[in-house]
Amino acid sequence: MGIENKTDCHVLVIGSGGAGIRAAVEAESYGDTIIVSKTITGKGGCTVMAEGGFNAVLKNTDSIQTHFEDTMIGGAYLNDEVLVRTLTTEAPDRIRDLFKWGAVFDLAKDNTIAQRPFGGQRCARTCYAGDHTGHEMVMTLLEKLRGSSVKIENEVTILDLLSDGEKVTGAITCDREGDLGLITADAVILATGGAGQIYDTTTNSTAGTGDGYALGYRAGAELIDMEQVQFHPTGAVTPHDSRGRLITEAVRGEGGILRNALGERFMEKYDPKRMELSTRDIVSRSIATEVLEGRGTGNGGVWLDVTHLPREQIEARLPVMLNQFLQFGVDIRTEPMEVAPTAHHFMGGLKITPETQTTVPRLFAAGEVAGGVHGGNRLGGNALAETQVFGRRAGLSAGKCETTARSVDPTQIKAAEDKLDSFYNGTAKTSDVRHSMKMIMWNNVGIYRNELDLKVAEREILKLQKTPLKISSPRELSDAVITENMLQVAHLVIEGALLRRESRGAHTRTDVKQTWTNETSPFGHTFFVNGKSGIEILEDRL
């Protein structure tokens, strides 16, 4: 066993976005806590990029029940009801935590927390800090984290979870230089976020590679609903290298209007009641349809327009958008934005209980890496709330785990080392493999899906998985392992998409005619565990 760098702790948190940091600051009171992330802590997750807001019921005119219902309807009733209850009930307290810790969210004139309307919700429920809400949350959480005893490990990649055959006991790490290490722990929390990076066009940061899905899956944990990938309706279209960059839903929340190349406000056709503030799955499909039917812009997008809004409103409420576009030569105060759907959020993920327990003992999951909270489609503003509600719960659950002897299985280390050695004899460049995967996923496993395209994608991804990756220096080790993780996730997404023979939430099958609605669907979750997969059949609805 050649690994000399060994650390031990009570709780190991993997991932440093909103859920990871929240989990770590909660866990620290129970014992030594380490937070590991492959980026600089706080910079990696999608939380820091989240613009729109945080849903929480704070007003008398709103109710937890309404938030629950909106989330279930938005999620096409594929959500795990218990998780949604947990989310909606605890979100108000979690925003209050953030306020206690110094959050600088916008306040109304009466000094209560300001809230704005978001898609698919019957009440103005979304708390915000301008259009950099996620950044504000991470800054608040970092202040809290830096004042805590949590040990912060930056730029360390997790290669695999350690297991003693029954429970997870820690992780094998790899630093920037490719040196391996071991962290043993009583409990491990996965808070690694989503995997938008398996698609060519995505809002995700370059760290959104879905490592937690792959790590959990390899450790024997069950995943659900991996086919449910949300395409955010409004991603940037130009310039080419910036395609997919998120244009926040707050733009529509503030009154932005969608028009096709003919100048028609096309949402009238698809959801005349909610218009631009329909749910994301519907708006994305509407835009995709407009483009497919030839009413898109030259660059394959549609127009998102705020030029009718007062300049001051744009400047005060959408400063990040304004500045980003200005840097790309577009003044959104006088010109419309060109937008198209972009891979955004994974509703599926590790199956968890409300205590965030996965199906493997001592392994917990919170945030986007977990599945079930959002069903088939996530409402804007529910993800930031999820990071805090379930991040805290993960910290509590992991913290409360009993301290036990932690054995490290030498054969597992040996297997990992052998595998890494094998990369030196590989043939394929990781960058080439990633590029091929992204194009396959984008072209064949996007908004509109059918069995033929999916089968082709499955075959192509399998081919990539079988091509041994090549590295020439230990410094490329993380890249290779992450690439394998991405392929693993891509495979699961395709598997789920083939299994779910219905259109539900973000998953649309053009080759299936269905007679049921979301509420009467005979299908439950798709599931994936230890190489097996399937879809739940609800017998009583058949």
Place this chain on the structure above:
Amino acid sequence: MKVTISRFDPTTDKEPHFVEYEVPVNKSSRVLNVLDAVRDTIDATFAYRHCCRGGQCGSCAVRVNGEPVLACMQEAHEGDVIEPLDLPRIRDLVTDIAPVIAQIAWMNGGCDCPPVTQEDIEEIKPLRECIECYSCISSCPAISASNYKGPTIMRQEQRLNLDPRDNADRILEAIDKGLFSCTVCHKCVEVCPKDIDTPRKAIEKLRAEASKRGLSLPAHKALASLIEKTGRSIERKEPTFLEQVADVLEPDGEVRATVGFFVGCMFNGRVIQPAFDGVELLRQNGIRVIIPKDQVCCGSPLIRTGFLGFIPELQKRNIDAFVKAGVDTVVTMCAGCGSTLKNDYDTPFRVVDITEFLCEIGFKAPAKVEGTYTYHDPCHLLRGQGISEQPRILLNSVAEKFVEMPARCCGAGGGVKSGKPEEAAKIGAVRAEMVKKTGADFIVTVCPFCEFHLHQVTGLPVKNIATLMMEGYRK
């Protein structure tokens, strides 16, 4: 596209070295896309940080052609030279930011504090947008000359200081982290991707609170009481400019314009000749110059060091003096006074720098003056007033030979020279090296503080632009 990247591998290289790369790029590519292309097509071990690709996480700050930028937002150009931030280097473009992070203060909460109000939030917000890219740390001239921890560290101190939920003494902490070492050169604002005005919104505010609590540096306290007593920041040792000059200077021929002249304390009482040259330069260009004798210190030394109590009085006296003189344009020739009148006053008249005004109205071409000249951009002119071209136009018209020099603070500003002279000297020494590199015989500038300090640290003659122009006219 061809770019040059600074590479460094501590296991094999003694020194960093530059390597030229040619990679294919798309239209309007960002620097980050070029770095990606180098990694993907040429060298998979090339190390650089990146994450959000949208200017929100601050991971990818690097220097492009010397200036810090976010690689994901900066458009790439042929021939770009890409280097890491000026921080301890780990490998290639990856720097060690851990020591900086360790200095960032966190909230000391848990107190029975009053709840935060919308007013508090509005005040904190501008200090809250920091994405911790550390571009400001990379380019701050004061850090290497003192124990100053840097702009974003001060930003965070003031962010917490403003927050009723925090119950630590951020003033003492800020002083401990070098509050009085900042020269308010505003370089940090220039490089900040979020345009955070740390000098005005944090440094000067923290200094003001320090001053209220009697925690200011002794030299600053002395200066403040001198100004309150005399209306001037310079002790009168000899007859001043205002005592000697006429109330109105009429041009010889046609009157092309009428302006008020704001002299400032240094030119009024310490280095007087440039002021005479300045008004004569205006006069010779057909400008009637009115010089109200009841003008006083602009208040800049007080605002920069945190003594705000006397500011309204100074503002009123100066505004009244020029309003009474009936001018709609006031010319300054001290960069610090100009920046203060433009940014810290609400004047019913227009304020212009002398170089700005001459270029606008047009000036008589002077004869060439012998020698090799370089120009030092005063921070208060370059960043305080956005003026860099005009002095060069004048200089090119008069200097036999003009050599460029990149801008960098000389160390004279922000009360550092009076309060911490040894630190000002250290910043000045770096500037002196830069001057030496140009091979110039003379330095030209438009700020009496820079003039005075640069002469001390370089030993070279430093000329005011007005003096040099007049030399040309007199030939």
